[in-house]
Structure formats: C-alpha cells, structure tokens
Amino acid sequence: MFGSASSGVSAYSKIGVETGVLAASPHKLIVMLFDGAIVALGNALSQMQSSDIPAKGKSISKAIAIIDNGLRASLDKRIGGEIALNLDSLYEYMSRQLLLANLNNDEAKITEVQNLLRDLKSAWEAISPEGAKNTASTTAPTPTQTIEA
Numbered sequence: 776m777f778g779s780a781s782s783g784v785s786a787y788s789k790i791g792v793e794t795g796v797l798a799a800s801p802h803k804l805i806v807m808l809f810d811g812a813i814v815a816l817g818n819a820l821s822q823m824q825s826s827d828i829p830a831k832g833k834s835i836s837k838a839i840a841i842i843d844n845g846l847r848a849s850l851d852k853r854i855g856g857e858i859a860l861n862l863d864s865l866y867e868y869m870s871r872q873l874l875l876a877n878l879n880n881d882e883a884k885i886t887e888v889q890n891l892l893r894d895l896k897s898a899w900e901a902i903s904p905e906g907a908k909n910t911a912s913t914t915a916p917t918p919t920q921t922i923e924a
Contacts, residue, residue, distance in 0.1 A: 808845040809896035812838045816889040835877045
C-alpha cells in the first residue's frame with residue numbers, strides 16, 4: 776500500500792542529491808562528479824567479485840557516462856589550454872580502460888581508474904575557492920572562536 780522502505784530511502788537520497796546539485800557551486804559540481812564515478816567503480820568492483828555481471832556492467836557504464844558526459848564535457852579547451860587538452864586525453868584513457876575492464880573482468884583496470892579519479896579529485900579540492908576561504912578562517916582563531924582542548 777505504501778511502497779517499500781528501500782524505495783522511500785532511494786527517493787530521499789535522490790532528493791538530497793538533487794538539492795545538493797542545485798545548491799552547489801560549479802567547483803563543487805565537479806567534485807560531486809568525481810565522487811559519483813568513484814562510487815560507481817567501487818560498486819563495480821563489489822559486483823565483479825560477487826559475479827553480478829549485469830550490475831557490474833551497469834556500474835561501469837555509469838562511471839563512463841560520468842567521465843565522458845560530465846567531467847570530459849565540462850572541459851573548455853579554448854580557455855583551459857594545455858591542461859584541458861591533457862585532461863581530455865586522460866578522461867579518454869579512463870573510459871577506454873573501463874571498457875576493457877568490463878570486457879575482461881579486470882579489477883586492476885577499475886582500481887587504476889578509481890585511483891586516477893581520486894588523485895584528480897584531491898587536486899581539484901586543493902584548488903577549491905571555498906577551501907581557500909575555509910583554510911584562511913581555520914588557520915588562526917578569531918576573537919569570537921574558542922579553542923577546544
């Protein structure tokens with residue numbers, strides 16, 4: 776009559792993600808894309824290990840879609856210059872590796888791409904405009920801040 780608890784949780788999660796996307800800065804959206812691809816690849820590894828081939832294929836396809844239609848599509852090669860061109864090549868490499876990983880059930884290729892995404896995410900977070908503000912405000916307490924022992 777009311778639906779399953781898991782469908783309620785799924786709907787709640789979807790609303791949370793949609794709200795996060797609407798409120799996110801362009802910089803944060805890229806971080807969210809990295810997170811989505813990393814999670815999808817983690818799922819693919821688990822599904823590969825449990826021999827759930829259809830789910831593994833779906834998770835890898837999701838990661839490829841995020842890389843190609845999110846991260847790669849957001850590159851502005853005119854403004855980004857050499858860095859954007861290099862990232863474009865790296866994203867193309869990642870997608871190719873994931874296709875091969877899916878075909879050959881190759882966990883190492885999935886892990887390699889997952890690690891590349893983590894490294895890029897860390898670098899992206901390090902240049903965050905929000906991070907720069909947060910770092911400046913957390914390095915020394917202001918007169919209204921208290922220091923906890």
